[in-house]
Amino acid sequence: EKGGYDYFMLKEIAEQPKAVADTLLGRIDGSGSLTLDEVRIPPRVLREIDKVVIVACGTAFHAGMIAKYAIEHWTRLPCEVELASEFRYRDPILDAQTLVIAISQSGETMDTLMALRHAREQGSKVLAICNTNGSTIPRESDAVLYTHAGPEVAVASTKAFLTQLVACYLVALYLGQVRGTKWGDEIRAVIRDLSSIAGAVEQVLGTMEPVRELARSLASKDTVLFLGRHVGYPVALEGALKLKELAYMHAEGFAAGELKHGPIALIEEDLPVVVVVPSARGRSVLYDKIVSNIQEIRARGARTIVIAEEGDEAVVPYADHLIRIPVTPTLLQPLVATVPLQVFACELATARGNEVDQPRNLAKSVTVE
Numbered sequence: 001e002k003g004g005y006d007y008f009m010l011k012e013i014a015e016q017p018k019a020v021a022d023t024l025l026g027r028i029d030g031s032g033s034l035t036l037d038e039v040r041i042p043p044r045v046l047r048e049i050d051k052v053v054i055v056a057c058g059t060a061f062h063a064g065m066i067a068k069y070a071i072e073h074w075t076r077l078p079c080e081v082e083l084a085s086e087f088r089y090r091d092p093i094l095d096a097q098t099l100v101i102a103i104s105q106s107g108e109t110m111d112t113l114m115a116l117r118h119a120r121e122q123g124s125k126v127l128a129i130c131n132t133n134g135s136t137i138p139r140e141s142d143a144v145l146y147t148h149a150g151p152e153v154a155v156a157s158t159k160a161f162l163t164q165l166v167a168c169y170l171v172a173l174y175l176g177q178v179r180g181t182k183w184g185d186e187i188r189a190v191i192r193d194l195s196s197i198a199g200a201v202e203q204v205l206g207t208m209e210p211v212r213e214l215a216r217s218l219a220s221k222d223t224v225l226f227l228g229r230h231v232g233y234p235v236a237l238e239g240a241l242k243l244k245e246l247a248y249m250h251a252e253g254f255a256a257g258e259l260k261h262g263p264i265a266l267i268e269e270d271l272p273v274v275v276v277v278p279s280a281r282g283r284s285v286l287y288d289k290i291v292s293n294i295q296e297i298r299a300r301g302a303r304t305i306v307i308a309e310e311g312d313e314a315v316v317p318y319a320d321h322l323i324r325i326p327v328t329p330t331l332l333q334p335l336v337a338t339v340p341l342q343v344f345a346c347e348l349a350t351a352r353g354n355e356v357d358q359p360r361n362l363a364k365s366v367t368v369e
């Protein structure tokens with residue numbers, strides 16, 4: 001049932017193009033509009049929403065962090081994202097104008113369930129993004145947008161994460177469509193790009209051999225750091241989480257801008273640092289800043305592992321290892337940038353002799369708080 005793969009995780013990584021395509025299927029019509037009829041919150045209610053709050057745990061929380069960028073940019077609605085386990089203990093400000101989005105692969109995560117119950121008690125509408133039909137979180141929500149990743153068996157989440165991102169983009173775009181905000185050429189272009197993103201994920205999967213080789217060469221390291229900016233920051237956090245849970249290594253993700261506020265003190269000779277570089281198109285401020293971050297850490301001896309777009313030549317002189325990803329609009333880039341980090345963690349775990357599908361101390365669904 002592993003379909004010829006040694007581990008479920010490898011199978012599930014390979015299934016990502018299909019999972020992404022299946023999650024988009026039937027949700028974008030021929031004219032490039034979204035048809036999310038299954039979201040049974042009436043457009044009238046969605047037009048009155050004045051704030052979005054996302055709650056989730058672990059990998060799903062990282063999807064939520066990325067969703068915040070998309071929702072705020074495309075809808076201009078303020079959006080907060082919070083770890084479900086912290087949410088209800090701080091008396092969050094919620095009312096009938098708040099849309100709460102609960103993201104959960106299993107639909108059974110107790111922290112997320114308790115957060116959504118708290119939100120509904122305050123009169124907020126809750127939309128679940130979930131991969132498991134009929135599970136508790138969608139049953140207790142006002143509406144649900146299912147991800148179509150298919151069953152995820154490996155404890156470490158991979159294809160569910162990519163489909164959570166797709167669902168988040170769909171919700172963000174749908175909110176924009178219903179509310180009429182920023183609806184125009186930019187959004188149409190994003191919908192077009194999203195429609196072809198499964199092919200980009202496939203392309204990345206076809207180029208992973210050097211990443212595996214690199215991972216094996218780092219098997220005896222103690223620490224790997226991950227840096228990113230903007231949506232690359234949650235991608236960095238996700239890369240670090242995968243490495244912790246699978247390779248049992250010290251791994252940390254940082255917002256690259258925070259480097260000089262502390263973490264740069266960790267940089268020492270030959271320390272592997274993975275850097276997620278945003279789109280080089282237009283040479284945005286964001287891009288220039290991260291290139292100077294790479295220079296800063298390399299000058300201090302870091303071994304730089306740079307994930308950058310095809311055609312981005314400016315990073316080449318500063319990359320000890322270069323991992324190429326297809327050119328993708330910045331907000332959608334996590335869909336392609338995360339894939340090498342999954343492969344990296346999986347291969348490192350194998351090289352260290354760890355059980356990839358069942359990491360120690362972890363359970364697939366966490367049904368206690």
Ligand code: F6R
Binds near residue numbers: 112157158366
């Ligand atoms: C990491 C991982 C966990 C889950 C988290 C939430 O690879 O799998 O961090 O993402 O426990 O689980 P769900 O999405 O089922 O609520």
